[in-house]
Amino acid sequence: EAGVAQSPRYKIIEKRQSVAFWCNPISGHATLYWYQQILGQGPKLLIQFQNNGVVDDSQLPKDRFSAERLKGVDSTLKIQPAKLEDSAVYLCASSSPPGLAFYEQYFGPGTRLTVT
Amino acid sequence: AQRVTQPEKLLSVFKGAPVELKCNYSYSGSPELFWYVQYSRQRLQLLLRHISRESIKGFTADLNKGETSFHLKKPFAQEEDSAMYYCALSTYSSASKIIFGSGTRLSIRP
Numbered sequence: 001e002a003g004v005a006q007s008p009r010y011k012i013i014e015k016r017q018s019v020a021f022w023c024n025p026i027s028g029h030a031t032l033y034w035y036q037q038i039l040g041q042g043p044k045l046l047i048q049f050q051n052n053g054v055v056d057d058s059q060l061p062k063d064r065f066s067a068e069r070l071k072g073v074d075s076t077l078k079i080q081p082a083k084l085e086d087s088a089v090y091l092c093a094s095s096s097p098p099g100l101a102f103y104e105q106y107f108g109p110g111t112r113l114t115v116t
Numbered sequence: 117a118q119r120v121t122q123p124e125k126l127l128s129v130f131k132g133a134p135v136e137l138k139c140n141y142s143y144s145g146s147p148e149l150f151w152y153v154q155y156s157r158q159r160l161q162l163l164l165r166h167i168s169r170e171s172i173k174g175f176t177a178d179l180n181k182g183e184t185s186f187h188l189k190k191p192f193a194q195e196e197d198s199a200m201y202y203c204a205l206s207t208y209s210s211a212s213k214i215i216f217g218s219g220t221r222l223s224i225r226p
Contacts, residue, residue: 040218
């Protein structure tokens with residue numbers, strides 16, 4: 001099966017600019033996650049979708065970050081305006097349909113964002 | 117709150133030597149624990165999970181509830197084991213959500 005797709009792979013922007021990332025999960029996976037991974041740290045969950053509904057966005061900085069999954073398939077994550085501390089790898093992951101316990105998450109290649 | 121701690125940022129061992137990557141967790145209930153691995157230029161992927169009681173690529177991990185640990189072990193390291201390893205935790209009340217540790221980079225010397 002095809003894996004989780006993400007684009008772009010790399011992005012360099014100046015602070016206060018905006019940026020958007022795109023993710024296409026594995027076909028049939030209802031749950032989609034966006035993570036932020038700062039250098040030297042583990043992935044931190046930003047937002048979790050179940051189909052097109054938000055399950056958890058408690059760690060999403062909502063003053064500047066937004067995400068949507070309008071049709072329950074692919075998703076976009078936006079940062080506006082970006083700050084220097086947003087420099088990180090943004091990972092998208094998807095997991096098996098509901099009904100299975102302790103979902104294995106399948107990760108995309110990530111987008112490396114550098115804010116200058 | 118749930119927390120996963122990996123005390124070693126870097127672990128370097130010789131090929132053929134035993135490997136133990138440490139992981140401690142903080143959670144008052146019964147957790148489910150995982151090890152994820154990221155090889156160079158590859159995606160983060162699941163290595164093994166406690167619930168499956170499996171051995172993958174020679175690695176095993178035992179959940180010790182008394183010590184709240186889930187250390188990853190391999191008796192004889194191979195060069196292809198060099199990678200970044202993340203311990204992760206999930207709970208029965210939130211089975212789809214995973215909390216990751218900060219990771220340990222394992223380097224196998226020839």
